[in-house]
Amino acid sequence: MRKCSQFESLKIIDVIEEEYSCELHAQDHFEIIYIHYGCGEHFFNEVTIPYEKGDLFLLAPGDRHYFTVKAVTRFTYIKFTSSYFETYDRSYKSFSREITPTSIMEIQWLKEDKITVSEPCQTILKNVFENIILYNSTLNVLRSSIVYYHILSIFGMIKEYIENRNIELKKKTPTNAHIAAYIQENISNRDCISINMIANNFNISPSYFSTYFKRNFEISYKKYIEKMQLQLIKRRLETGEIKLKEIADEFGFTDVSHLSKFFKRHEGLNPSAYKNIGK
Structure with a gap:
């Protein structure tokens, strides 16, 4: 697998693609990817995530990814190393010492999903990227305080996105x-x-x-649900007292035929036959 290396502490790339020009690759830097328009799929490690206009993706060193483009897509990449924020000897007033831009980039569940914000943040986010691209086309972004604070504002929106979803950065996930x-x-x-x-x-x-x-x-969620439903349906059938229509209604099947197809697909025989085994 190809590894994408970066030596500059900050690099901005804005590109329009009909077909994604990069194969699956790993990288040694952080990356924020913004979708201006288009649609397709983002393959991140072992996860596949559909993308569309306005979506934001985060990558950290060691992550593997690529895109498949279904409709012409404009991508903007903000690529940076950990030294970028260290270059600016400033305190992040809106971030605690434990929660920094680079620590946000390492949050696994956040990277395995797309970040989608609503208005007015959607328009603000788009304008932030357009401003960075405009600045990058004429001046050196590496030492630009304007670009630095624009990038910091992106992290501010990401932090707000997390808070609005009622998930604290250090909160334990459900058991x-x-x-x-x-x-x-x-x-x-x-x-x-x-x-x-x-x-x-x-x-x-x-x-x-x-x-x-x-x-x-x-186990997949679908298989888990089907397995549990199957166990409960068997218990209903083993009593010999519950009609098939009642079981179908209880578990949300459209009719007995739908229930029978589901049961036979998993057990190799229809519910009536299974019911008669215990007699």
Whole structure:
């Protein structure tokens, strides 16, 4: 795998691409990527994230990534090393000593998702990038205080993004037991166990939830739900007293036929046959 090295402490690249010009690569620097327009997919380590206009991505040294472009995309890359912020001997009044721009870039869940902000931050973010690009086209950005504070403002928005999602940078993530208990309690309610609903309930980004779940449970969310539903359906069938229509209704299947197809796909026989085994 190719490794992308950078020796300058700051580098700005603005490019329009019909096809992504870089193959999968690792890097030795930090990178903020802004999508002005276009759509496609961002492949980050083992995670695939769809992108569109206004999205922001973060990368840190050692990360592997590339993009696939589905519609012509304008990318802006702000690439910097850890020495960039050290060059400016200033205190970050809006950041604690523990929470610095580079420490934000290392937050795993934040890198494995896309950052999308709403108005007015969306317009502000776009203008910040346009200002940096304009400055970069005419002057040396490396020693520019204007560019420095523009980049710092991006981190201010990212910090606010995290706070608005009610997730503190040091807050513990929900335990597997909490998530499993929620699923068990709501297994019969398809709306409550939808990715959007359960992700929002635990303050996890919906686009990141599947990755988060598989990493912590070592099984995909879809397979986990199906496995639990199957266990409960078997228990209902083994009683011999509950009608198939009642089971189908309980677990949100459209009809008995839908239930039968689901059951046979996993067990190799239909519910009626399974029900008769115990007789």
